[in-house]
Amino acid sequence: MIDNISKFLIEQYSSDFAAWLLGQPIALTIINPTELNVEPIRADSVMLLQGAEIILHTEFQTVPDETMGFRMADYYLRLCRKFPEKEIQQVVIYLKPTGSDLVRQTIFQTNVMSHEFRVIRLWEEPLEVFLTTPGLLPYAVLSQAENKEDVLKRVVRELERIADRREQNNLAAATSILAGLQLTEQTIRRLMRSPVMRESTMYQSILREGRAEGLQQERALVLRLLTRKVGSLSPELRSRVDGLSIERLEALGEALLDFGGIGDLEKWLG
Structure with a gap:
């Protein structure tokens, strides 16, 4: 949820974030991580925006991440390949206070390379x-x-x-x-x-996403229970279960406790 909020804010108010992070209130447009030719490391936390001469890569984090240095180096190389003529600024923004030294890491280093990026700890920023x-x-x-x-x-x-x-x-x-x-x-x-x-339209969007995630989890649980109770489902039966609403899935979750075989499921589905 925090990732979605930060994405919404930086996309809707890109010039505000540019003024804060780049020192100039320039308009920025979104870059889809999939434009970098390979799958993003963690698409939900990656926020990429570009101006005429600059790329801004931000990641908002609530907890320390030991892979952050590698991720920043990896994305820097991807961005350089895609946009060789543009300056690239990378900023990791930690939201929640912690004693971990990882939130102070600003360099990724190996035996043959070194990459630097910026880190902001919000709890140290002036109001x-x-x-x-x-x-x-x-x-x-x-x-x-x-x-x-x-x-x-x-x-x-x-x-x-x-x-x-x-x-x-x-x-x-x-x-x-x-x-x-x-x-x-x-x-x-x-x-x-x-x-x-x-x-709030944003809040409603987050609620819808939460409901969708809940439906997916409920469906996965019911399918596991069905498999244990009546055995493997045919593609047709699996498709019918996948199409059930959250209310029907909850009802099936209770009904399947009395199933003795695949026929009971077929009868229940009607």
């Missing part, structure tokens, strides 16, 4: 950095400011100044979810209005 532009507001609670509740109150006030209701709702949803890395759900609900969350 003011995130209050100057709308796209960075959701990260303010993760800054070095000590009183997180006061910061969230201040962000809410800034959000209320945004005239566009849809933009305000989306930024409020992003803020509430990112604030969960530092504040309790009860505190966030107390300080932020829940109707704003429900009206």
Whole structure:
């Protein structure tokens, strides 16, 4: 979910992120990782944008990753191959405080090569950095400011100044979810209005994704139980089970406990 929020924000507010990370508010467009000719190492966390003369590669992380150095070096080479004429800037942004030394790693080194990249630890960044532009507001609670509740109150006030209701709702949803890395759900609900969350198109998109993931997990569980109970399913039966709604899958999960053979499944499916 954090990956999806960060992707949404950097895609919708690319000039805000460019001003922060590159020092100039230039417009950036999205690069699909699949354009680099090989499968992305971890597509959900890779965010690639380009301007006329520059490539910005960012990765937002909530936990340390020992493979980060290799990933940054690997993507740098891929980007160089695809865009040899452009400057490449790489930034790893850690969202949650940790004592791990991995969040201070800025070099990937082997016996024959060395590659450097930037690292930002949000809990060491000044609060003011995130209050100057709308796209960075959701990260303010993760800054070095000590009183997180006061910061969230201040962000809410800034959000209320945004005239566009849809933009305000989306930024409020992003803020509430990112604030969960530092504040309790009860505190966030107390300080932020829940109707704003429900009206957010981004929040609804995240909910739909969660439901889809839940459906996939439910289907996998039911299929495993069916296989144990009645044996392997034919492609036709497998296809029919795959087409069931979450409600029907839940009903099947209960009914299969009484199945004695494949015929019971066929009868249940009708």
